[in-house]
Amino acid sequence: MRDDLIDLLWTGLLETLYMVFWSSLFALAIGLALGITVVVTERGGILPIPILNKVIGFIINTVRSLPFIILIVILLPVSRFIVGTSLGPKAAIVALSIGAAPFLARIIENSLKEVAGGKIEAAKSVGASPVTIIFRVLIPEALPALVRAATIAVIAITEFTAVAGAIGAGGLGSLAIRFGYQRFREDILFATVLVIILLVQIIQWTGDLTARSIQQRRFKRE
Amino acid sequence: MITVQQLSKSYSTTKGATIQALDGIDLHIDRGDIFGIIGFSGAGKSTLIRCLNRLEEPDTGSIIVGGQDIMLLKGKELRQARQKIGMIFQQFNLLDSRTVFGNVAFPLEVAGKSKAEIRDRVTDILELVQLSDKAGMYPSQLSGGQKQRVGIARALANDPDVLLSDEATSALDPETTHSILELMKDINRKLKLTIVLITHELDVLQHICNRMAVIEGGRIVETGTVDKFFIQPESATSKRFVHIVQNYYANRFLVEGQGAGI
Incomplete structure (x- = not known):
């Protein structure tokens, strides 16, 4: 273990949290809008517009069928257009939001259909x-159900940030690749993995706790 | 109060066949009446009652409720008309995310009432259905009968002229059924409310209905008073219903002798 470990980890963690937070927020907003639209516009829904339903369904499926790493590459020009750069955490947020939104839309759709x-x-x-x-x-x-869906999505986005790290997004994923793998810093590799595991546990735990407290309030027994 | 003319509705199945759920229904229901519609499963009674507030979209015909043809209304007009047609359901359909108070307040929020008005109205109506002490509870904490009382309170919140009851007592035990029927009788009298109910339970008809219709295969096969239905059934369907009861009594008599009853 060397002196720079804590510093590197801390910077990486902050970058990851930054990406996860904003990507989750945007993905959730887009996913919620898409998911609701899909549910209400389907035949027999509360605002049936079958054509819109088909178009959105097609877009969701198309984006979901692309492997994430390819999606990032395709979205590089979009990132450059929106945030002015195709490198770093900010650029990754664009790709992460667009990449995760369709996935979120589908789980949100499922949650809403359970009503x-x-x-x-x-x-x-x-x-x-x-x-x-x-x-x-x-x-x-x-x-x-929506809180549980959001939890799944935030964890998926955390995984995606690590993938995005491989092509220059920064964060813990990039740390593990650049230092842990390419510079043979095994201490950094293991420490990074450990931090990611902890992060995912905390997200899951928070989500579970929130969903359970809502449910307990509604289904408390006298 | 309600006049239905030549109401028809068909469904197309996935295999391409069409099913005629309602076939030229004519019906007249007086103001302040408790009107029962009885039929065996699949006769079309549920489709019929759900057409009355257009939860189900009829193909042709007219439905006049309080002088207004429901079939001609669109969007906002239809939603406003629905505020004056309460409905209660077999499965209660309460919102689990809201307390008893919140459930009853929902139609008032929809109608754009102020917070103070909502509080007053909900308090009154919960008193009417004898649930004042349960206002802060969630539906999951209530018994079936209490849930249906909340359903009735919700249906009455906007002071409707008509109450539609879609098998409202079919999921309840006999004792609870009785208390819900008594409540319906009570609100019919107090609020001068016209009640239309569908059921397959003869007890329900006997207990609260004045006039009734028998539905079979999407057609009204008999209308008249409840007494006439039991004493002089005319249609084959009515006879089947009444015979079920008579056979039961006859068997009880044979097995247990005179004086046997329920």
Whole structure:
């Protein structure tokens, strides 16, 4: 173990957290919008627009079928356009957000579809508009499932940041490749892996705790 | 209060066949009546009641509720009309994310009422359904009968003219069914509410309905008073229903002698 270990790890961790936080936020926003649109626009949904449904479904499937590392390469010009560079954590956030959003859209779609159709009918029967149904019925009813879905996604994004690190995004992944692998610094390699494992555990634990506390409030027994 | 004319609805199955769920339904329901629609499974009764507030979209026909043709309404107009047609369900369909108070407040929020109005109205209506002490509880903490009371409170929140009951007591035990029926009778009287209910339970008809219709194969095969249905059933379907009861009594008589009953 050498003196620079802690410094390197700390910088890497901060970069990773920075990327994970912003990517998750953007991916969640895009994924939520796509997921909700897919659910409500399908045939028999609360705002059926089958054509829009098909188009969005196609886009989601297309992006999801690309391996992430290839997606980053394809999105390099987009990153350059949006944040002005194709290197570093900021550029990675663009690719990470776009790459993770379709995946999130699908798990959010599944969570929303778990909401019993009867609850939506009941809301319709009192005269609720589609927007009211989305924001006051669908999302609140699916909230515990949505929190779990978000947890899965944030962990997936954490993994992706490590992959993005391989092509110059910075963060813990890049640290492990550049120092641990290319410069034979095994101490850095192991330390990085350890930090990533801890990070994922903390994310999962936080997600579980949040989902459980929502559920306990709703399903508490006297 | 409600006049239905030539209402038809068909479904197309995945195999390309069409099923005629409702076939030229004509129906008239008086203001303040408790009107029962009875039929065996698959007769189309559920489709019929769900057409009355257009949860189910009919193909043709007219549905006039309180002088307004529901079939001609679109978007916002339809949503406003629905505020005056309450509905309760077999599976209650309460929101698990909201307390009893929140569930009853939901239709009022939809109607754009102020917080103070909502608080007053919910308090009143929970008193009416005898659930004042449960306002802060979540649906999962309630019994089936209590859940249906919340369902009724929610349906009544916007002071509707009509209450539609889609098998509201079919998931409840006999004792709870009885108390829910008593509550429906009570609100019918107090609020001058017209109630339309569908059921396959003869007890429910006997207990609260004045007039009724029998539905079979998507058609109304008989209408009239509940008494006439039991004493002088005309259609084959009504006879089948009544015979089921009569056979039961006859068998009980044979097995247990005079005086046997339920």
